[in-house]
Amino acid sequence: MNTARLSLDPRRRVAPVSRRLFGSFVEHLGRCVYTGIYEPGHPTADADGFRRDVLALVRELGVTTVRYPGGNFVSSYRWEDGVGPVDRRPARLDLAWHSLETNAFGLDEFMRWLGQADLEPIMAVNLGTRGTAEAVDLLEYANHRGGSHLADQRRANGTDDPYGIRLWCLGNEMDGPWQVGQRSATEYGRLAAQTAKAMRRFDPELELVACGSSHLGMPTFGSWERDVLTEAYDDVDLISLHAYYQPVDDDLPSFLASGEDMDRYIDAVTAIADSVGAIRRSTKKIMIAFDEWNVWYQSATPSTPPSGDDWPVAPRLLEDHYSVADAVVVGGLLISLLRHSDRVTAACQAQLVNVIAPIMTEPGGSAWRQTIFHPFARTARHARGAVLDVLRDGSTTTTDRYGEVAAVDAVSTWDDDSGEISVFLVNRVTDTPAEVTVDVSGAHLTGIIECVTVGGTDLAAKNTADGPDHGAPRPNDTARQADAAVRLTLPPASWTMLRMRATEATP
Ligand code: AHR
Helix, strand or coil, X not given: CEEEEEEECCCCEEEECCHHHHEEECCCCCCCCECCCECCCCCCECCCCEEHHHHHHHHHHCCCEEEECCCHHHHHCCHHHHCCCHHHCCCEEXXXXXXXXXXXXXXXXHHHHHHHHCCEEEEEECCCCCCHHHHHHHHHHHHCCCCCHHHHHHHHCCCCCCCCCCEEEECCCCCCCCCCCCCCHHHHHHHHHHHHHHHHHHCCCCEEEECCCCCCCCCCCCHHHHHHHHHHCCCCCEEEEEEEECCCCCCHHHHXXXXXXXXXXXXXXHHHHHHHHHHCCCCCCCEEEEEEEEECCCCCCCCCCCCCXXXXXXXXXXXXXXXXXXXXXXXXXXXXXXXXXXXXEEEEEECCECCCCCEEECCCCCEEECCCXXXXXXXXXXXXXXXXXXXXXXXXXXXXXXXXXXXXXXEEEEECCCCEEEEEEEECCCCXXXXXXXXXXXXXXXXXXXXXXXXCCCCCCECCCCCCCCCCCEECCCCEEECCEEEEEECCCEEEEEEEEEECCXX
16 A cells, blocks of 8 residues: 655645636537537537537536637638638638638637637637738737727627637647648747737737647757747747647556656746746746647547548547546646646646547537546536645655656645635556545644545546446545544545535634
8 A cells, every 4th residue: 555645734825726727628620619519400509509518518527718719720720711601701721630611610609609608718829821910800800899890890790899808829839840830939939929019009918828839849849938938028928838648558657647747847848938037037927828738649540630632521530539547647637737826827628529528429419528527527616716735745656757756646725715625636556555644734624525536447448428427536435534634545546536624724
């Protein structure tokens, strides 16, 4: 049996929980939009063609923000194609995913759909094939109240009030050779700075995200962030990080410790951003938008787009089916994101429906939860208030990829309003349970509300449209309170959420 001791104190806070950490991502890719969130003619579709069965699951998932419309798609997208009367919208070739984009769904539909789910948009502009002019046009269409050409177009298209979109991504993965319009760091940094300056002339309060590296393994990682921020430090607020995880050579122990990689990635980008700031003698801190993260079996088919003369509409792409082990990893990645709440203020699980997604649909058929739905939904619902600085002590485990790491990883939140302490834990060891002691000081522990676990058994199980809901949290009845501590046992390879009640923190 491994052991771990976690010490928390509601007076020792890292940062408020940013609700934007529980964001998601809708890209015009595969079936995320078409037959995902939007399917006119589906038995549950509303008058706008939005699938109500999907909307219900999106609400249950607890997503707070949604990034749109890409991803790689945005880098050759003309936003104007997607507004106005649908029968006059052009069909276009989508070069990113080798698909035919009908443009039946565009900005106005997206914003209406977001309104149904009460979510905040994160809008990406095309800095691949386009530039500053088209970005500010989009901003005028979306956010200006009226009296100008583009704002009046929006009004003529049926939306009187401006959308007030605050958070904008300046392009997507501009370092990637796969990106339409890939640029060098300095080129991109200048374009991002110039576009940001122009956008701020319209509204200085916008929050702007510059593209960081596409992932930690990019050959230009580090120098990319440094060079982009050297050009754009004063003009942007956040820098983006993207990371996708999958087991390599069936190495489950390393896969379960993927949060280690995310921790290191966030720490590295924070250090680089701060070093650029220090050189500039700036007091401003650049925050992090981890605006694409998930498990993604990139080696699996059909992850690659069609080719040749085949330009299908909404093909089945990147439709990964997730196992219980994947759900444990997703829970672990959320722990890493929460732990870094002082710097990571926005994050998007990629993506929302059908495309490497927690929600799946069948055209004309049902919508269902993947295993990874569950740790996300529980964390989004119960990580509230402030993130606490958890002191961790205990057994370690050695992984091939990350060396010696803590056997149990954990993060905790404290909600002043409800007096609830939530602890999210992952046992990364595949064959040994862990006995955990959670010590609470600075507040009077009055009871356990709930303790649930995902994983431990059936790690390879996956969900289907009508099969059992693997990954649904089950009660963990090992949790016992003893004075100011709770003891519980984590099964091997599992994710657990422990919720406790405490009286207000003493000053
Ligand atoms: O989320 C799938 C793709 O992954 C996105 O389009 C791109 O930004 C990333 O490479």
